[in-house]
Amino acid sequence: MGIQSRFNDFHNRIRLSRTDENYKKAREKDDSITEEIVKAFRDKGYEVKTNFLQGSLSTDTAVIHEEKDFDIDRAIIITKDSSPDDPVEPKLVIYDILGNRGFKNHKVKTPCVTADYIAENLHIDFTVYREAYGSYELALGKTHSNAENKIWSPSDPLGLKDWIKENSTYGNSADKKQQQFNRIVRYLKRWRDHQFSHNVARKIFSIGITVMAKETFFPVFNDEGFPSDLDALKNCVDSMLLNSYFAPQGDGKYSVTVMLPKSPCRDIFHGSSNDTGTQFKNKLDTLKTKLSDALAETDEIEQCKILNKLFGDDFEIPESTAKAAKTAFATAGSVGTSQGA
Amino acid sequence: MNLEFIKDYLISKGFEASVVGENDSPNLVVKFLVDGKDLELICFPEKEISRLPIFYLHKPPDLGVLAHVNFLAGFGFICLNDRDSVSVNFEQPHLAYEDSLRKHIALLEKTIGDPDWNYSELLREFKPNWNRLCTENKPLICSSSNADAEIIDILKPVSKATVGFDSYYLAVPNNTKDLNSYTYIRESVGDNKRSRSSEKGLILSLSSVTPAPISPVELGSWYIENIKNIEAGHLDFFRNTATKWVDHEIWIVFNAKVSSGITWFCIKLSAKDKKARKRPIPLSVEDLTHWNLSAHSVSLFNKELIMPRGGAYPSLAAKKVLLVGCGSVGSEIAHKVASSGVGELHLSDPEVFETENLYRHTLSRSWIGYKKSLGLSLDLGVKYPWLKSKHFSGALLDFRNRALLEQYDLVIIAIGAPTHERLFHDFILNEEVDTPVVNTWVEGYGLGGHATLDIPDKKGCLRCAYVDTDSLGRGLSSNLNFLEDNQDLTINHAGCGDLFLPYNAMYSAQTALIASELAVKYLLGKITESSKVSWKGDASDAVSNGFKLTHRYDVFSKSLQVTPLHNLDCDICHD
Numbered sequence: 001m002g003i004q005s006r007f008n009d010f011h012n013r014i015r016l017s018r019t020d021e022n023y024k025k026a027r028e029k030d031d032s033i034t035e036e037i038v039k040a041f042r043d044k045g046y047e048v049k050t051n052f053l054q055g056s057l058s059t060d061t062a063v064i065h066e067e068k069d070f071d072i073d074r075a076i077i078i079t080k081d082s083s084p085d086d087p088v089e090p091k092l093v094i095y096d097i098l099g100n101r102g103f104k105n106h107k108v109k110t111p112c113v114t115a116d117y118i119a120e121n122l123h124i125d126f127t128v129y130r131e132a133y134g135s136y137e138l139a140l141g142k143t144h145s146n147a148e149n150k151i152w153s154p155s156d157p158l159g160l161k162d163w164i165k166e167n168s169t170y171g172n173s174a175d176k177k178q179q180q181f182n183r184i185v186r187y188l189k190r191w192r193d194h195q196f197s198h199n200v201a202r203k204i205f206s207i208g209i210t211v212m213a214k215e216t217f218f219p220v221f222n223d224e225g226f227p228s229d230l231d232a233l234k235n236c237v238d239s240m241l242l243n244s245y246f247a248p249q250g251d252g253k254y255s256v257t258v259m260l261p262k263s264p265c266r267d268i269f270h271g272s273s274n275d276t277g278t279q280f281k282n283k284l285d286t287l288k289t290k291l292s293d294a295l296a297e298t299d300e301i302e303q304c305k306i307l308n309k310l311f312g313d314d315f316e317i318p319e320s321t322a323k324a325a326k327t328a329f330a331t332a333g334s335v336g337t338s339q340g341a
Numbered sequence: 342m343n344l345e346f347i348k349d350y351l352i353s354k355g356f357e358a359s360v361v362g363e364n365d366s367p368n369l370v371v372k373f374l375v376d377g378k379d380l381e382l383i384c385f386p387e388k389e390i391s392r393l394p395i396f397y398l399h400k401p402p403d404l405g406v407l408a409h410v411n412f413l414a415g416f417g418f419i420c421l422n423d424r425d426s427v428s429v430n431f432e433q434p435h436l437a438y439e440d441s442l443r444k445h446i447a448l449l450e451k452t453i454g455d456p457d458w459n460y461s462e463l464l465r466e467f468k469p470n471w472n473r474l475c476t477e478n479k480p481l482i483c484s485s486s487n488a489d490a491e492i493i494d495i496l497k498p499v500s501k502a503t504v505g506f507d508s509y510y511l512a513v514p515n516n517t518k519d520l521n522s523y524t525y526i527r528e529s530v531g532d533n534k535r536s537r538s539s540e541k542g543l544i545l546s547l548s549s550v551t552p553a554p555i556s557p558v559e560l561g562s563w564y565i566e567n568i569k570n571i572e573a574g575h576l577d578f579f580r581n582t583a584t585k586w587v588d589h590e591i592w593i594v595f596n597a598k599v600s601s602g603i604t605w606f607c608i609k610l611s612a613k614d615k616k617a618r619k620r621p622i623p624l625s626v627e628d629l630t631h632w633n634l635s636a637h638s639v640s641l642f643n644k645e646l647i648m649p650r651g652g653a654y655p656s657l658a659a660k661k662v663l664l665v666g667c668g669s670v671g672s673e674i675a676h677k678v679a680s681s682g683v684g685e686l687h688l689s690d691p692e693v694f695e696t697e698n699l700y701r702h703t704l705s706r707s708w709i710g711y712k713k714s715l716g717l718s719l720d721l722g723v724k725y726p727w728l729k730s731k732h733f734s735g736a737l738l739d740f741r742n743r744a745l746l747e748q749y750d751l752v753i754i755a756i757g758a759p760t761h762e763r764l765f766h767d768f769i770l771n772e773e774v775d776t777p778v779v780n781t782w783v784e785g786y787g788l789g790g791h792a793t794l795d796i797p798d799k800k801g802c803l804r805c806a807y808v809d810t811d812s813l814g815r816g817l818s819s820n821l822n823f824l825e826d827n828q829d830l831t832i833n834h835a836g837c838g839d840l841f842l843p844y845n846a847m848y849s850a851q852t853a854l855i856a857s858e859l860a861v862k863y864l865l866g867k868i869t870e871s872s873k874v875s876w877k878g879d880a881s882d883a884v885s886n887g888f889k890l891t892h893r894y895d896v897f898s899k900s901l902q903v904t905p906l907h908n909l910d911c912d913i914c915h916d
Contacts, residue, residue, distance in 0.1 A: 001813075001909065005813045008812065172891055172892050172894055173891050173892035174889075176810065222896075224897075225891055225893030226810050227811070327912040328813070330812075330817045335826045336829070337817070337819070337826060338784040338826075338842070339758075339759055339784065339822065340757035340842035340844065341666050341755040341781065341849075341852075
């Protein structure tokens with residue numbers, strides 16, 4: 001086995017998709033709550049146009065957190081014609097549904113309605129948009145916000161998702177290169193979860209990492225068409241540090257700024273402290289150094305030791321490199337090939 | 342051609358040049374001195390300089406026999422060995438004339454001024470000089486393989502045959518009487534078209550030889566002088582034959598070692614009076630009075646000569662290869678592997694040759710309706726005289742028989758069916774079959790082709806070429822491919838049974854070349870590790886048809902290079 005295979009194993013341990021067995025309960029909750037919300041909205045006269053996954057599950061960049069908690073991140077879209085002037089009204093409908101279902105800490109936050117289902121380590125975010133002619137507006141405002149803070153704000157939830165999934169510039173094998181990007185984002189998220197205290201990690205937003213990665217990533221594959229995630233990750237981190245995300249604030253402090261590439265094009269880290277920016281920057285510097293060390297290391301076990309320290313025990317340190325690669329059969333029933341004679 | 346300009350130019354370079362002759366046909370004459378002899382070269386200019394200008398030795402004094410100079414009607418043609426590969430400066434004719442002139446003079450200086458060199462060159466050029474004595478324009482084809490002294494049967498050409506093997510005299514020694522290994526001769530003799538002549542001859546080796554005579558009238562004296570040089574080991578045979586054998590016609594096929602190799606030539610002895618009593622082989626000038634002598638050229642027809650001359654390897658004569666898949670790629674492989682000198686090639690394919698196969702298969706329309714393997718086997722038999730070929734109708738999976746497979750030195754699979762190839766590979770692994778396997782396939786739209794060589798007990802196997810690039814587990818399609826999986830690449834002209842992958846004969850041939858080279862280099866021992874090789878073609882057809890290419894296509898830069906097959910993540914080839 002080579003180091004890429006170790007990365008693959010690591011990735012298989014940390015990746016999360018909606019169809020995973022360990023996401024089953026979250027998925028069932030998601031489906032059930034969504035169904036109830038859609039019905040309640042209809043009863044209220046809101047015409048539900050559609051609903052879709054948001055966040056990392058929708059972009060195939062979700063990770064299993066070390067604490068094994070899961071997110072539900074769903075958008076409900078109603079038509080603009082049927083929407084109330086007050087954007088908080090539909091959010092309160094959701095708030096009531098979550099409350100009736102026994103969720104703790106359910107809140108109407110400015111961009112969404114959140115709740116925690118502690119027994120299942122489940123964190124829920126529901127957002128409401130209204131749509132007309134392909135344009136979306138996000139329901140902003142809390143229960144007791146004044147009128148000027150209760151607004152339907154232009155937003156582009158699908159545009160962001162599409163931007164993250166965009167791979168037309170990757171050339172041939174674009175899907176495989178996008179998959180490498182997805183893995184890089186997952187590695188960075190797991191690095192964040194492992195390297196930062198919980199309190200800081202939650203301030204280094206996943207969407208911030210994802211946008212930074214998307215803007216700096218370029219695929220790395222060897223001459224035989226096999227991916228090299230270690231090189232790609234190292235290049236990505238190098239570029240992040242060279243980019244203008246971190247601005248010195250004196251005394252060795254840094255601010256962090258990452259702009260959403262799509263409407264509303266705000267700074268994802270707006271309001272973040274310099275401490276957050278500084279820690280983020282410094283740990284990225286360390287990550288860069290350690291990845292360089294890993295690349296320079298010729299012994300696979302030593303490489304794994306370095307990476308284990310960066311990512312935690314899900315990046316396993318093998319006892320011996322002589323151990324046979326585990327037989328992994330193809331998961332497809334059949335594949336159409338270009339092979340003839 | 343401005344001959345005056347060329348003359349002036351040559352004069353400016355120190356030559357004694359002049360233009361002579363009539364205004365409408367001027368010739369260039371150059372005089373010079375060699376070894377105290379005044380010589381004169383004359384050139385009859387040609388309208389176009391398509392080769393080095395030719396200078397003839399004109400009115401030569403008595404120079405004796407000169408190597409590379411042939412005299413005819415007072416002119417000596419000087420052979421400069423001006424091969425087609427010499428590129429002449431026809432845009433600057435004066436330079437071409439000067440260059441040619443210097444070469445002519447240099448050769449004459451050497452051949453006249455250095456008698457030893459001249460003699461050795463005459464020997465080295467023995468064969469062409471001998472051939473000039475011959476009146477028959479076709480050589481005697483002799484199948485001797487080892488120059489043993491022996492009696493030969495002379496088989497006359499088929500009556501009225503003017504071309505082809507049938508139109509040649511054949512000399513068949515006793516040691517090649519087993520005609521089964523001489524396809525051409527067997528076919529040429531076997532149909533009884535050749536006359537059952539009683540003419541016989543003998544093969545003799547000369548320990549040394551004098552230069553070929555310069556004219557047929559000297560043939561007799563040359564013969565008497567040179568039979569004194571019969572090799573010691575052949576002398577008893579010759580004396581016994583010469584004293585006991587009497588006949589009206591006797592062919593003596595000589596061979597002698599000269600600096601350019603072993604040269605073969607023949608003298609035919611024909612009795613002047615066929616009604617007189619038969620006579621033994623002449624041994625003296627007096628004996629020759631009863632005989633007419635004629636010179637004949639000899640063309641050896643043995644695998645020791647013919648195969649290396651055509652780039653084949655006699656060392657592969659004992660190798661036995663199984664080729665499964667006789668389609669467009671397989672048929673090309675069959676020819677290439679056969680041309681390498683492999684002794685035995687077994688072919689198998691269950692399919693019948695159809696009209697639709699014509700343009701990308703080596704078989705001709707004569708074989709429509711026959712099994713591809715049959716047609717190919719017989720085609721190969723006609724083309725390659727020392728090849729033993731057999732044909733079968735089995736599919737690859739029918740060959741899952743360890744004992745059967747281990748008869749072969751190599752198995753080549755050209756079926757383009759990854760499922761069967763992987764199944765077969767599983768069998769090879771599970772049964773620990775000790776026979777190496779070459780797998781090869783072509784991709785559609787001229788994008789490329791690939792071949793792998795899987796040598797048992799060596800790092801690297803077929804599954805290394807199937808390690809999935811994402812999961813690094815076992816893949817269903819090869820990671821060597823240049824086209825992404827799951828694209829509808831086939832074309833359908835006439836319903837489900839007529840799906841085909843579009844590629845043309847050039848692409849199947851190119852793929853066959855890389856596979857054949859891999860196979861032959863393995864058989865020769867030049868490749869000892871499991872290996873792979875790909876060729877990468879132009880993507881425009883695939884792209885214009887909207888097909889997706891792999892990243893490997895983008896970065897692949899080792900077309901035709903043999904590289905290790907082993908993949909670090911192959912679960913079969915672990916340490």
